Amino acid sequence: MRYLPLSAEDRGAMLAKIGVKSVDDLFSDIPADKLLKEPVALSHHASELSVERTLGAMAAKNIPASSVPFFVGAGAYKHHVPASVDHLIQRSEFLTSYTPYQPEIAQGTLQYLFEFQTQVALLTGMEVANASMYDGSTGTGEAVLMAHRVTKRRKAVLSGGLHPQYADVVRTLSEMAGDTVVSAKPDVTATEDLAKLIDAETSCIVVQSPDVFGNIRDLRPLAAAAQAKGALLIAVFTEAMSLGLIESPGAQGADIVVGEGQSIGNGLNFGGPYVGLFAAKQKYVRQMPGRLCGETVDAEGKRGFVLTLSTREQHIRRDKATSNICTNSGLCCLAFTIHMTLLGEKGLRATAELNHANAVELAEMLEAVKGVKVLTSAFFNEFTLKLPGNAAEIIEKMAKKGVLAGVPVSRLLPGAGLDDLLIVANTEINTDQDRAAFVAALKGAL
Amino acid sequence: MLNNQGRPTSAGEATGSAHPTFTGNRALMVEEALLFEIGRADTTGVDVVKAKPVKSRLGGQERKKPIGLVGLSEPEAVRHFVRLSQKNYGIDTGLFPLGSCTMKHNPRLNEKMARLPGFGDIHPLQPQSTVQGALELIEELARYLMVLTGTEAVAMSPKAGAHGELAGMMAIKAAIEAKGEGATRRVVLVPESAHGTNPATAALIGFEVKPVPARADGTVHVRDVKKLLGPDVAAIMLTNPNTCGIFEPQVVEIARAMKKAGAYFYCDGANFNAIVGKAKPGDLGIDAMHINLHKTFSTPHGGGGPGAGPVVLSKRLAAFAPVPFIRRKGKKLELVEHAADAGAKQKPFGRVTAFHGQMGMYVRALSYMLSHGADGMKQASEDAVLNANYIRAGLQDLMSLPFPKHPSMHEALFDDAWLKDTGVTTLDFAKAMIDEGYHPMTMYFPLVVHGAMLIEPTESESRASLDLFIMALRDLAMRAKRGETERFSGAPYHAPRRRLDETRAARNPILRWVPPQPIQQAAE
Numbered sequence: 007m008r009y010l011p012l013s014a015e016d017r018g019a020m021l022a023k024i025g026v027k028s029v030d031d032l033f034s035d036i037p038a039d040k041l042l043k044e045p046v047a048l049s050h051h052a053s054e055l056s057v058e059r060t061l062g063a064m065a066a067k068n069i070p071a072s073s074v075p076f077f078v079g080a081g082a083y084k085h086h087v088p089a090s091v092d093h094l095i096q097r098s099e100f101l102t103s104y105t106p107y108q109p110e111i112a113q114g115t116l117q118y119l120f121e122f123q124t125q126v127a128l129l130t131g132m133e134v135a136n137a138s139m140y141d142g143s144t145g146t147g148e149a150v151l152m153a154h155r156v157t158k159r160r161k162a163v164l165s166g167g168l169h170p171q172y173a174d175v176v177r178t179l180s181e182m183a184g185d186t187v188v189s190a191k192p193d194v195t196a197t198e199d200l201a202k203l204i205d206a207e208t209s210c211i212v213v214q215s216p217d218v219f220g221n222i223r224d225l226r227p228l229a230a231a232a233q234a235k236g237a238l239l240i241a242v243f244t245e246a247m248s249l250g251l252i253e254s255p256g257a258q259g260a261d262i263v264v265g266e267g268q269s270i271g272n273g274l275n276f277g278g279p280y281v282g283l284f285a286a287k288q289k290y291v292r293q294m295p296g297r298l299c300g301e302t303v304d305a306e307g308k309r310g311f312v313l314t315l316s317t318r319e320q321h322i323r324r325d326k327a328t329s330n331i332c333t334n335s336g337l338c339c340l341a342f343t344i345h346m347t348l349l350g351e352k353g354l355r356a357t358a359e360l361n362h363a364n365a366v367e368l369a370e371m372l373e374a375v376k377g378v379k380v381l382t383s384a385f386f387n388e389f390t391l392k393l394p395g396n397a398a399e400i401i402e403k404m405a406k407k408g409v410l411a412g413v414p415v416s417r418l419l420p421g422a423g424l425d426d427l428l429i430v431a432n433t434e435i436n437t438d439q440d441r442a443a444f445v446a447a448l449k450g451a452l
Numbered sequence: 453m454l455n456n457q458g459r460p461t462s463a464g465e466a467t468g469s470a471h472p473t474f475t476g477n478r479a480l481m482v483e484e485a486l487l488f489e490i491g492r493a494d495t496t497g498v499d500v501v502k503a504k505p506v507k508s509r510l511g512g513q514e515r516k517k518p519i520g521l522v523g524l525s526e527p528e529a530v531r532h533f534v535r536l537s538q539k540n541y542g543i544d545t546g547l548f549p550l551g552s553c554t555m556k557h558n559p560r561l562n563e564k565m566a567r568l569p570g571f572g573d574i575h576p577l578q579p580q581s582t583v584q585g586a587l588e589l590i591e592e593l594a595r596y597l598m599v600l601t602g603t604e605a606v607a608m609s610p611k612a613g614a615h616g617e618l619a620g621m622m623a624i625k626a627a628i629e630a631k632g633e634g635a636t637r638r639v640v641l642v643p644e645s646a647h648g649t650n651p652a653t654a655a656l657i658g659f660e661v662k663p664v665p666a667r668a669d670g671t672v673h674v675r676d677v678k679k680l681l682g683p684d685v686a687a688i689m690l691t692n693p694n695t696c697g698i699f700e701p702q703v704v705e706i707a708r709a710m711k712k713a714g715a716y717f718y719c720d721g722a723n724f725n726a727i728v729g730k731a732k733p734g735d736l737g738i739d740a741m742h743i744n745l746h747k748t749f750s751t752p753h754g755g756g757g758p759g760a761g762p763v764v765l766s767k768r769l770a771a772f773a774p775v776p777f778i779r780r781k782g783k784k785l786e787l788v789e790h791a792a793d794a795g796a797k798q799k800p801f802g803r804v805t806a807f808h809g810q811m812g813m814y815v816r817a818l819s820y821m822l823s824h825g826a827d828g829m830k831q832a833s834e835d836a837v838l839n840a841n842y843i844r845a846g847l848q849d850l851m852s853l854p855f856p857k858h859p860s861m862h863e864a865l866f867d868d869a870w871l872k873d874t875g876v877t878t879l880d881f882a883k884a885m886i887d888e889g890y891h892p893m894t895m896y897f898p899l900v901v902h903g904a905m906l907i908e909p910t911e912s913e914s915r916a917s918l919d920l921f922i923m924a925l926r927d928l929a930m931r932a933k934r935g936e937t938e939r940f941s942g943a944p945y946h947a948p949r950r951r952l953d954e955t956r957a958a959r960n961p962i963l964r965w966v967p968p969q970p971i972q973q974a975a976e
Contacts, residue, residue, distance in 0.1 A: 007824065007827075007831060007832075008823070009557055009823065009828075009832070009911075009912065010828070010831060010835055011912070011917075012838070012839075012911075012914065016914075017838060020839075020842045020915065021838070023842060023845050023846070024838075024841045024844075025845070029837070032837050032838065032841055032859045032860075032861075033699070033727075033730055033731075033859075033861075034859060035699035035700075035701045035859065035861075036699055036730065037704055040704065040731050040732075040736060041731055042729065042730055042732070042830075045729055045826035045829075046600060046729055046830075047599060048599055048600070048826040048829075050825040050827055051823065051827055051828040052825060054561050054823070056822075057561060057565070057819055057822045057823050058561070058564075060822060061568070061571075061589070061815065061818070061822070064570070064571075064586070064588050064589045064592075065565075065570025066570055066585065067584050067586075067588065068571070068574050068582060068583045068585045069574070069582040069583075070569035070570055070573035070574055071573050071578075072569060076575075078575040078577055080577055081576075081577070081806055081807070082576055082807070084575065088497065088498055088526070090497075090526055092567075094533045094534070097534065098537075098542050098543075098544035099537040099538065099539075099541070100754070100755055101542065101558065101752045101754060102543035102544045102752055102753065103541060103542040103543075103754075104548065104550055104753050104755070104756065105755070105756035106756065108541070108882075108886065108891065109952045109954075110883070110944050110947040110950065110951065110952065111540065111886055111891065111944075111947050111948070112540055112541065112755070113536070113540070114536040114537050114538065114540035114755075115540055115755040117484070118533070118536055120486070120963075120964070120965070121488070121965075123963055123964050124487075124964040124965045125521060127964050128519050128521055129519060129521070134963045134964060135963075135964070138757075140611035140757075140758070140805065141611065141806065142806065144611060144804070144805055151656075171803060171805075171806035172806055175802075175806060177802065178804060179657075181802065182657040182658070182801075182802075183656060183658055222511050222513045224511075249519075250515075250519075251510065251514065252515060253515050253516070254515070273572045273573060274572070274574055274575045274576070275566075275571070275574075275811050275812040276575070276586050276807075276808065277576030277806070277807025277809065278576075278611065278758070278808070278809055278811055278812065278813075279611070279757075279758030279760075279812050279813060281758075291961065297756070298961070298963055299963070300957040300962055300963050301957065301963075302953045302954065302962075304952045304953070305950035305951045305952075305953075308950070312952050312954050314954065314957040315958055315961060316958075320614070320648040320651075321647075321648035321649075321897075322648070323648075323652070324648050324651040324652060324661075325651035325652060325654065325655035325661045326655070327648070327652040327655075329652070329656070330614045330617065330618060330652035330653040330656050331612075331614055331615075332612065332613065332614040332647075332648075333612035333613065333614065333615075333756060333758070333759045334756050335757045335758045336753075336756035337752070337755060337757065338757070338758055340533075340755065344529065346521065347487055347491065347523060347524050347532070348496070348524065348526065349497070349521075349523060350492075350493070350496045350497070350521055350523015350524070351493050351519055351521040351522065351523060352493070352496040353496035353497070353523055354521060356500040356502070357498070357500050359503040360500060360502075360503040362503070362506075362509075363503035363506045364503075366506040366509050367504065367506060369509070370506075383509070384509060384510060384511020384512075384513065385509055385510075385511075401579060402579055405578075405579050405581065417789070418577075420790055420792065434500070434501075
């Protein structure tokens with residue numbers, strides 16, 4: 007057993023030192039009838055080679071994004087991540103370290119968290135950002151709870167453009183906490199009037215841009231409407247790359263900004279682990295959930311970093327904490343920070359422009375296909391198509407032709423009467439050939 | 453030297469340096485500026501194809517001003533982050549005895565497996581027909597978890613331990629509401645020794661938290677629980693083995709009492725590493741338990757995440773598991789993503805995250821479980837417990853044990869009674885361990901023990917490693933008792949930073965870099 011250094015001789019000598027006869031003497035507090043005598047009914051230990059074969063066989067049954075023309079988005083995006091990112095995050099000292107509660111020997115983690123917080127604050131146009139959440143969806147749930155704390159109200163209004171699974175997470179958390187959620191109807195073309203749903207009990211409105219259908223929304227009127235009624239605007243995004251090109255939510259008046267950071271530095275990983283970005287106005291910082299890294303000095307006056315404002319957190323405040331969160335998404339933050347460092351302002355903007363240009367090109371090609379309509383007028387790298395048929399069936403046919411074409415709206419919103427809609431993402435990875443293959447496969451499937 | 457924000461940055465003026473250097477560097481320990489002090493707005497470390505000119509469809513929402521980000525070329529970026537990494541202590545650096553955190557070896561095979569394109573490069577919403585192998589992996593991991601815990605169901609999607617705790621308590625709340633007792637059963641019992649997440653989780657979803665006192669021997673007594681039980685009690689949240697490192701001897705009686713009272717038993721599974729393959733929590737009568745894949749099943753802690761916290765559920769709670777879950781449909785596996793598709797028997801309480809959970813962690817955990825097998829996991833738990841007791845045996849004559857009657861499980865708990873009148877605190881002692889090349893143990897937790905020091909070596913340590921650790925701690929303990937306080941009060945002396953001023957950080961929070969003031973203004 008390659009992960010266990012003790013030999014039988016070691017074990018014997020150690021038991022003697024402890025003064026017991028057998029290891030089971032150390033398990034004597036377990037009721038005798040509950041102590042297992044034999045190993046449980048699972049496989050026996052296996053060599054590396056054998057494990058590689060078993061897991062490799064499972065992996066081989068899946069179709070990886072990079073192996074086909076790939077247009078699937080709706081909350082997770084395939085981008086190119088530089089090779090150095092994955093190399094650096096596998097440095098032992100990053101990979102195998104713990105939460106930096108001992109700052110003298112965790113300055114590496116703490117400094118990159120400080121850099122991460124700065125990058126996220128800049129990108130979102132906000133004053134402060136935390137050291138990340140589990141992902142965008144759980145971060146959105148926490149943002150709503152935070153808005154309730156700030157406003158001392160307990161009703162959230164969700165836009166019909168919010169990712170339906172994000173909305174489900176918010177609803178589950180809110181219902182369990184005894185709070186109220188008002189959900190607007192699915193809003194495919196960004197025409198809803200959310201302002202009229204705000205009343206004196208509303209703590210926040212939750213609006214995604216670009217939304218799940220791809221629409222870029224103007225947040226300014228919503229920020230004004232929320233402010234007029236004493237509510238907060240929570241701006242959500244699932245495609246961090248979009249912030250390289252479109253106006254930041256902060257500049258549009260958002261009070262809390264929360265989103266998914268997977269696009270920068272992190273792979274698709276079938277949905278996780280990802281990294282939730284969370285930023286807010288400075289005045290709300292003591293109501294923020296999650297960890298915060300701050301600058302200080304050491305005993306010799308040298309600059310250093312520590313986790314700070316922990317009096318908000320569960321290990322100090324217990325049942326009075328702002329959140330029960332005990333983990334962030336450390337290594338995924340690191341991947342984000344490294345990739346963002348490599349991109350820089352210049353590379354981020356260029357990549358975002360390429361995303362947009364590719365998406366516009368695909369939209370133009372699809373608009374020329376008979377019976378197909380692009381419903382999204384203002385978009386970044388993703389838009390919604392209206393197809394002359396059931397989108398779920400059409401993408402299955404396209405998958406058989408080797409094209410993974412997008413996410414049918416019915417997968418996210420079954421029974422909403424939107425079965426002919428398809429959400430299509432186009433990033434910098436897609437080539438002219440990919441787009442041609444998409445159009446050909448679509449025509450074949452209609 | 454002050455940086456351009458007026459903050460000291462230089463090591464050159466360090467008072468403690470015996471041989472100051474010009475750069476402030478100390479050989480392999482290189483000072484590294486912040487990214488924003490070395491990066492440039494016009495530098496990038498990626499080459500991006502230029503976009504074709506298209507008619508913009510951004511709807512007039514383009515950014516008008518620069519973001520303020522900076523970039524580095526690839527060599528600069530690699531050096532920056534490598535230097536940062538060298539200021540961190542990891543499991544691969546040395547013994548990491550952080551109690552309740554299970555800092556065991558992270559096999560690199562796991563990393564390799566998680567990066568197979570068939571796992572790492574698949575999208576959560578691509579057609580289910582194209583990800584059957586991924587669903588198979590999740591099903592297989594779920595089976596392993598259910599067999600090891602002796603339970604009926606598992607909700608895989610929670611993203612971390614505290615998130616699994618939340619999902620488990622939500623299932624309990626849903627079950628209570630389904631019985632029409634939502635308005636009455638509002639109290640959750642939490643022992644004083646519990647992790648902070650337990651009361652925080654219960655309070656988050658509207659439960660009232662009532663503490664259960666700990667007995668003088670560090671365990672929870674069934675009589676104390678029964679005294680608190682009534683029609684208002686929804687559940688108990690109990691860690692087992694508990695945070696004092698002791699297996700709760702009355703856990704079965706407590707479970708029985710909860711069931712009899714119509715309440716539920718939530719078990720915090722943070723310390724599962726002590727009993728994997730030795731006892732099944734389901735056999736002990738628990739209703740829900742989260743499993744920290746990043747503790748027990750070797751997925752890396754990554755500097756504070758990402759973790760994964762699947763929560764196993766008893767028969768009483770299985771129907772309330774959240775979406776998504778996997779179901780077999782003929783030869784195919786099917787993801788059930790909506791409550792409406794769950795079928796008549798299932799009553800999902802909702803959804804706790806977008807998509808399907810921490811796939812990257814599932815692959816690593818299963819890779820570990822397949823490697824160890826049933827025999828290896830049992831041996832690992834035995835070794836973890838053996839190692840903890842070996843450390844205890846090696847230190848108990850010098851350091852004081854608050855609960856000497858019970859054997860330790862996978863972690864040994866000491867208090868600070870032995871430091872009385874030495875002028876050395878638990879914190880000082882822990883910081884002196886840093887100078888000896890060790891990560892400190894968990895300190896001041898559990899709260900029920902004064903100046904607690906909770907040492908969990910895990911099964912990954914060799915006997916030689918344990919012997920050196922014991923000798924180093926004995927040496928420190930004797931120095932503390934001899935009154936060599938300076939070694940402790942100023943520690944660490946040899947780390948990349950001396951003790952950091954946390955009060956200052958909290959009083960005047962600086963949470964991000966800000967561009968320097970123009971020099972003129974700063975001079976005024």
